[in-house]
Amino acid sequence: MTERDPAQTPDRVRVEHDVRRLVREEIQALSAYHVQPAAGLIKLDAMENPYPWPAELRQDWLTRLREAPLHRYPDPTAAALQARLRADWGLPPGVELLLGNGSDELIQLLVMALARPGARVLIPEPTFVMYRQLAQSVGLACEAVPLRADFDLDLPAMLAAMERHRPAIVFLAQPNNPTGQLLAPEVLARLVEAAPGLVVVDEAYAPFADFTALPWLAGRDNLIVLRTFSKLGLAGLRLGVLAAPAGWQAALEKIRLPYNVGVLTQLTMMHVLDHPDVLADQAAAICAERARLQAALAALPGVEVWPSQANFLLFRVRAGAPRVHHRLREAGVLIKCLHGAHPLLADCLRVTVGTPAENESFLHGLRAALAAAPGPL
Ligand SMILES: Cc1ncc(COP(=O)(O)O)c(C=O)c1O
CATH class of the missing domain: 3.40.640.10 (Type I PLP-dependent aspartate aminotransferase-like (Major domain))
Structure with missing residues (x-):
């Protein structure tokens, strides 16, 4: 006896039929923008600034927020x-x-x-x-x-x-x-x-x-x-x-x-x-870390890294990007695997520049992933 898919209730089937009938074809052909789950991981996949605000800036902000007229548009x-x-x-x-x-x-x-x-x-x-x-x-x-x-x-x-x-x-x-x-x-x-x-x-x-x-x-x-x-x-x-x-x-x-x-x-x-200096100083710290990270990646055998004017680095790994991405994730570091996104991006990965400690964890995980013998994912 075949098991019934619990998601395929008659109501659901009817709705899906309506969606196919009513939603424009070009929308149906698209895939939704996918965001990788990141709970518990060092998050270096989305080009975020890794630095929080200084405590004083946050405190002043909270004071200012108290006056926010949320009952008004x-x-x-x-x-x-x-x-x-x-x-x-x-x-x-x-x-x-x-x-x-x-x-x-x-x-x-x-x-x-x-x-x-x-x-x-x-x-x-x-x-x-x-x-x-x-x-x-x-x-x-x-x-x-x-x-x-x-x-x-x-x-x-x-x-x-x-x-x-x-x-x-x-x-x-x-x-x-x-x-x-x-x-x-x-x-x-x-x-x-x-x-x-x-x-x-x-x-x-x-x-x-x-x-x-x-x-x-x-x-x-x-x-x-x-x-x-x-x-x-x-x-x-x-x-x-x-x-x-x-x-x-x-x-x-x-x-x-x-x-x-x-x-x-x-x-x-x-x-x-x-307080313009806060974000400007953080951006300067990110640029300094970018240079350090780029040099460290360039020194790794089997890795090709491209120069970047952004807060991330694109690199290619001879060991296979999906495998390395997976192993890094197992080691607690989330970056972006671009393999398959475009033919030019074969075996490419993108890492956001994090704090010095986050970048060290990434490099440590990457070295281990590259050293690991090829095997099933
Ligand atoms: C080139 C580029 N433009 C725009 C965006 C979107 O930025 P926002 O967070 O302002 O929507 C991104 C986000 O990754 C981006 O890479």
């Missing part, structure tokens, strides 16, 4: 926060901001706004997976140009793809995730000049890099820069920032949900921006 445009960001970043006049619940939300707004029938998105690949995912979710076709084997951008191929596909949007993560590489400014400028539509430069990792395109916004109509506070130390808060030449913000504002940045986020951000 938040300021819908977060005007005070916007003014603060403009001043801190020295934005040129004419540049407008739009804030989001993380930069993911801003990417979603952009693809929603530009999803005309037949419009296309162009990306280099591998890159941040949400560009493709969100583009496809709104019915935009997503065209990809493979990076070169050294993970540098293939400029002639990108220019040819722009010519051929006439994309409404080109997304460029600068530095790129998961490779950590930054485009040379002249290459970026060339792409912005050649683009027939909008170029979105996603600067999620800018705090760890030597470049920002923010000053370029003054002279270019088809350039948008995205920023996030997630990698800088506020992943749990969810604040993304879109900076654009005048005109774009008003169009996107029509589809932004009115209260997408909550009272607690606005208040907490103001508090953090009153």
Whole structure:
């Protein structure tokens, strides 16, 4: 006798039938963004800042939170926060901001706004997976140009793809995730000049890099820069920032949900921006650790590591990435296995730069994983 799957109740079967009948095909074809369970593990998989706030900053924040008017809707445009960001970043006049619940939300707004029938998105690949995912979710076709084997951008191929596909949007993560590489400014400028539509430069990792395109916004109509506070130390808060030449913000504002940045986020951000040195010092510590970690990885036999301008490192292991990932996990360290995500990423892993102690645990676990004789996973 075959056992009945307890999940397959008649109700469930009926609902699944309705889902297939009613939900758009392009949504059904997608897979949900998967987050690895991390309980009890040293978490070096998601590009978070490993350092908590100093006790005094936290204490002052708690005092400030007591006054938070949670019974009221938040300021819908977060005007005070916007003014603060403009001043801190020295934005040129004419540049407008739009804030989001993380930069993911801003990417979603952009693809929603530009999803005309037949419009296309162009990306280099591998890159941040949400560009493709969100583009496809709104019915935009997503065209990809493979990076070169050294993970540098293939400029002639990108220019040819722009010519051929006439994309409404080109997304460029600068530095790129998961490779950590930054485009040379002249290459970026060339792409912005050649683009027939909008170029979105996603600067999620800018705090760890030597470049920002923010000053370029003054002279270019088809350039948008995205920023996030997630990698800088506020992943749990969810604040993304879109900076654009005048005109774009008003169009996107029509589809932004009115209260997408909550009272607690606005208040907490103001508090953090009153103490700019805290996150800047943490970013500097992460960059110093990145150099140390990169040198340690480069010294390991059977490991190839790429230079990074972000808070993570991409590396390849001859011993097989899934095996090494699994063994590291058994040793209590969680990193990201990219094997299978794209042909160029065969046997690649990505590790977020942690505290010195976390990085030591990672290196210790990695050495043991590499030394272990091949065997079943
Ligand atoms: C390039 C890039 N952009 C955007 C994001 C999303 O950031 P947020 O937390 O602001 O939604 C990520 C997250 O990994 C990323 O790698």
